[in-house]
Amino acid sequence: MPQTEAAKEDPIVIGTSSHVTSLDPAGVYDNGSWAVFSNIYQGLLTFEPGSPVPKPDAAESCAFTSSALTAYRCRVRGGLTFSNGHPLTAKAVKRSFDRILRISDPLGPAPLFANLDSVEARGPLVTFHLAAADATWPSKIATGAGSIVDPAEFPANRLRSEKSASGSGPYVLSSYKERKTLTLEPNAAYEGAVTTKGVAVEVRYFETPQDVEEAWNARTVDIAYAGLPAATLAGIGPGDTDVRLSAGNSAEAHYLVLNMKSPRRPMGKTAVRRAVADLIDRGQLAGEVFRHTVTPLYSLVPQGVAGHSTAFFDHYPEADPAHAAGRLRSAGITTPVRIRLGHQNGTAAVEARALRSQLEKSGLFRVELMEERDFTTYQKRSLRGDFDIHLFQWVPDFPDADTFVQPLVGTGNVLDNGYTSAEVDHIVRDTQRFTDRGKAVKQFRAIQDIIAKDVPLIPVWHRQRQVVTRSAVLGGHRLAEDAVWRLWELRRL
Known part of the structure; x- marks a missing residue:
């Protein structure tokens, strides 16, 4: 019997512990939320796989208006609409940027636009007026911000409180249950850089990597993204014919953030921060906690990114309790120093316990572990100063060393841990005047040397993003490549 309507294919299901924390771009600066933003919203520009140069999406064209690199202009495509039918215009673009700066939410991306003076909209043209030259501006506006x-x-x-949103991206948000599921359907009205029409996708959110693993083993998810435990990833081999493991080029970095807000707290003292850096054994963490699925990190900028250095290895070449004790003794600091170490649950809790053992082994520190399950609450507590040290993950916004520097250690940074340096700010501005980014390498290395001496944070390890898919699902490798979640590339065989 002939069908008048084709049967609807089941959505491809992704399991992840990387949650959406908000659907409002003005209120979040995290990987889980931005992964969804790249599908339901449009930016003026976007990134193609493997390319460091953004291309037009909602814009027809974009360019700096002069060699001074202080004004950047885009022409918005004509006829664009949001999924609710409302027109997307240059005025909507201006409003989107203006509200980020006006709201300036502590968990939002306003620090990324610290150099933005004003936005002008005339007809289809949008012009960004910058306080100083910034060759990275096109990359910044191509992000989820x-x-x-x-x-x-x-x-x-x-901020918008509703758990829904109308965008103009390749997908339409059809349903969302906070911290549980999110369903996306292809947007038939989309016009922009993406030329491939996707299939329906359902994202299921889990609390821990172990929960993702349980769903994977139960075969209730087709893709495991940012979720499986290190031991499981390490155990995937060529003989697993039903599994595809993809590793991207994106260098996800993990740091210890030190709370410098109050000199009365232990991390307000330089000698204490340097002593902590003296005691970190990255090799032990990489091998025993993460089963060699991560690589020790000795710099603010990870290996593989132009501008990488080994600043922390140069200053703190190995775990050295005797040297740490000498630092504290010379500064007149009584030991053991009592500190509060903040972390989330799951694998982060295992890492925190290992770090506690490293710091307490010498008798120089006494560590109280403070676990917080909810990511948004964890962020708020860290900004409030509840922790002396906390574990922190950073996924690059775009392929440039600037994304590991200005947002993390520039004045007004997202960490809000009390660190500011006029010298660092000056060098950051110097790096941003080079359109040839290779010419900024020397400056980035100078910044990292300053950070190794000041120790507002300590780099610990980094890894490539890893995505596991069933063999019957194609396109999973596109989710691993960079900060853009290209769901439209997913297909079933």
Whole structure:
């Protein structure tokens, strides 16, 4: 019997412990949320796989208006609409950027736009006026922070509280249950850089990597993204014919952030921060906690990114309790120094216990572990200063060393841990005047040397993003490549 309507294919299901924390681009600066933003919202620009140069998406064209690199202009495509039918115009673009700066939410991406003076909209043209030269500006507006939202749905001076959103990206958000599931359907009205029409996708959110693993073993998910435990990843081999393991080029970095807000707290003292750096054994963490699925990191900028250095290895070449004791003794600091170490649950809790053992082994520190399950609450507690040290993950916004520097150690940084350096700020501005990014390598290495001496944070390890898919699912490798979650590339055999 002939069918009048084709049967609807089941969505491809992704399991992850990387949650959406908000659907409002003005209120979040995290990988789980931005992964979804790259599908339901459009930016003026976007990144193609493997390319460091963004290309037009909601824009027809974009360019700096002069060699001074202080004004950047885009022409918005004509006829674009949000999924609710409202027009996407240059005024909507201006409003989207203005509200990020106006709201300036402590968990939002405003620090990424610290150099933005004003946005001008005239007809289809949008012009960004910058306080100083910034060759990385096109890359910054191609991130999730550059998501264009509907002025009719998103208030100008506060975050949107509704658990829904209308965008103009390749997908439409069809359903969302906070911390549980999110379903996306292809957007038939989309016009932009993506030329491939995707299939329906369902994202299921889990609390820990162990929960993702349980769902994977039960075969209730087709893809495991940012979720499986290190031991499981390490055990995947060529003989696993039903599994595809993809590793991207994106260098996900992990740091210890040190709270310098108050000189009365232990991390307010330089000698204490340097002593902590003296005691970290990265090789032990990489081998025993992460089963060699991560690589020790000795610099602010990870290996493989132009501008990488070995600054922390140069200053703290090995775990050295005797040297740490000498630092503290010379500074007149009584031991053991009592510190509070913040972390989340799952694998992070295992890492935190290993770090506690390293710091307490010498008798120089006494560590209280403080676990927080909810990511948003964890962020708020770290910003509030509840922890002396906390574990912190950073996924690059775009392929340039600047994304590991200005947002993390520049004045007004997202860590808000009390660190500021006029010298670092000056060198950051110097790096941003080079359109040939190779010419900024010397400056980036100078910044990393300063950070190794000041120790506002300590690099610990980094890894490539890894995505595991069933063999019957194609395109999973596109989710591992960079900060853009290219769901439209997914297919079933």
